[in-house]
Amino acid sequence: MSNNERIKYIRHLIGFSQRAFADKLGLTQNKLARIEGEKIAPQLSILNNISIMYGVNIDWLKSGEGAIFKDGSNLYKKGVSALSYNPSLLESVVIAVDELLHSEVPQRKARIITYYYEHYRQSTISDYPTIKAEIASSLKFVSELLGEK
Numbered sequence: 083m084s085n086n087e088r089i090k091y092i093r094h095l096i097g098f099s100q101r102a103f104a105d106k107l108g109l110t111q112n113k114l115a116r117i118e119g120e121k122i123a124p125q126l127s128i129l130n131n132i133s134i135m136y137g138v139n140i141d142w143l144k145s146g147e148g149a150i151f152k153d154g155s156n157l158y159k160k161g162v163s164a165l166s167y168n169p170s171l172l173e174s175v176v177i178a179v180d181e182l183l184h185s186e187v188p189q190r191k192a193r194i195i196t197y198y199y200e201h202y203r204q205s206t207i208s209d210y211p212t213i214k215a216e217i218a219s220s221l222k223f224v225s226e227l228l229g230e231k
Contacts, residue, residue: 085092087188088143090118092191095176096136135184149177171208175199178214182221 083091091105104114107128107193116122131138133152141148175198183191198217205215 084120085124085129085144085146086117087121088146089114089124089128091130091154091188091191092136092138092143093118095195097192097196106135118162154228169211172199172203174208174210174213175202175217178210178217181214182218 090149093100096103098106100114100118101106101111107114108131109117109128113122113159117124117128120220129140129143132138133143137152139148139150139152172195178196179191183194186194198213202208202213207216
């Protein structure tokens with residue numbers, strides 16, 4: 083995933099439209115569309131703003147290396163208050179869904195991640211291997227129900 087795609091991924095994950103995200107970052111919607119469409123590279127200042135404003139690890143934004151979110155970050159997320167936000171759980175869900183649905187469109191992935199995050203936030207399960215196995219099993223079940231392979 084390129085850093086342009088990671089920007090789009092984060093935007094979908096936090097639930098912003100292109101226009102709203104561009105406004106928050108001080109960009110025009112057209113410029114954000116060109117960045118997300120990989121027509122232009124994002125400036126370092128844009129990556130820094132996303133990192134600061136949404137608690138995203140700058141190294142992950144630049145290269146895909148490391149954790150997606152900074153420890154203790156106050157990620158703005160629909161339906162997730164700062165008090166109930168669990169970065170390690172969210173990261174486990176994000177990584178599992180990303181590995182299992184790597185070719186899925188970011189907007190649909192973000193909805194799936196939000197669903198599973200809310201599910202696991204209310205359970206006692208928090209370890210990555212169990213989360214990935216359970217998500218894989220339920221995605222397979224849904225796929226079979228829908229007659230997909």
